Amino acid sequence: MNALTVEIHDVTPALAPEIGEIYDALREAGIERPTLLVVPAYLDARGHSWDLRAYNNMAHWLxxxxxxxxxxxxxxxxxxxxxPPPPGLRNSFMHHVFSRGLAEFAHLDGVEARARLVVGRNILEACGLHSEGFIAPAWQQSPAAIAALRDLGFRFTAFFGHVQALSSSPSSALSPPSSSASLREAGEAMPPPLRTPALTFDAANALIDYGKRAVMWLREQWGRTRPLLRVALHPADVRGRRPLDHIVRRIRLLARERRVVSYGQWFAAAEREVVRDAA
Structure with missing residues (x-):
């Protein structure tokens, strides 16, 4: 099955108008159930925390x-x-240029990663929301954060170039975690990652916009042979050069060739294929 995830990132009450505009544009394009990446307590540039529990309208909408x-x-x-990031040119570039200081989980140790994961999960659950997976801001997370995800029973995570199940089989990735021992404590290895590009387009100016469109076109061509392709939309896509219209056109074309799925549907389909191949 050639599949496509259509994802709205950075869902928070702080950016509700932009999220609504993206959601409506996707609905008009025939994407009725996009994947929603929710930030439980978004911290804006002024230091204000947008704890989802305090915003009933957004929680109800979700x-x-x-x-x-x-x-x-x-x-x-x-x-x-x-x-700030640890010393090093690459760390500095990724922090200041690629993620612009937003890669929350990129360098966390295990204790801090686990604490943030638990608080975020508790906020979502208090709002009546359930998440099987976790995707870090800017697709960046430390090895210690990945270990914490497994300990806490998250089923999957994703990066800029691949999707990672956090258990050894699609079926166990969809079933409840053991109450007696975590997957990592039990010594269960993670399966190989699924190489699949994420396409993302937000751009601050025309030069970056057209350059990014070219890069994403190349990533899309690479992804044509992959069973899963991902498109990530961000609130910034409705500002500046407004690449939203371009993204929606790309999604319309991709949706003619691929089935739009959720991550849950993707892993369920993978499980069926494993069972069929084993029969």
Missing amino acids: RQRQAEGCDIIQHGLTHRAAA
Whole structure:
């Protein structure tokens, strides 16, 4: 099955107008159940925390979308790095240029990662929302954060170039975690990652916009042979050069060739293929 996920990232009350505009544009394009990456307590540039529990309208809207079949994915806790990156040119570039200080989980140790994951999960659950997976802000997370995800029973995570099940088989990735021992404590290895590109387009100016469109076109061509392709939309896509219209056109074309799925549907289909191949 050639599949496509259509994802709205950075879902938070702080960016509700932009999220609504993206959602409506996708509905007009025939995408009725996009995947929603929810930030439980978004921290804006002024230091204000947008704890979802304090915003009933957004929480209600998300519960409605969840009831309709949209995937709810936990997307960090605050979506803002709490400290400068470790020394090094690559770390500096990724922090200041690629993620612009928003890669919250990129360099966390296990204790801090686990604490943020638990608080974020508790906020979502208090709002009546359930997340099977976790995708870190800017697709960046430390090895310690990945270990914490497994300990806490998350089923999957995703990066800029691949999707990672956190258990050894699609079936166990969809079933409840053991109450007696975590997957990592039990010594269960993770399966190989599924190489699949994420396409993302937000751009601050025309030069970046057209350059990014070219890069994403190349990534799309690479992804044509992959069973899963991902398109990530961000609130910034409705600002500046407004690449939203371009993204929606790309989604319309991709949806002619691929089935739009949630991550849950993708892993369920993978499980069926494993069972069929083993028969």
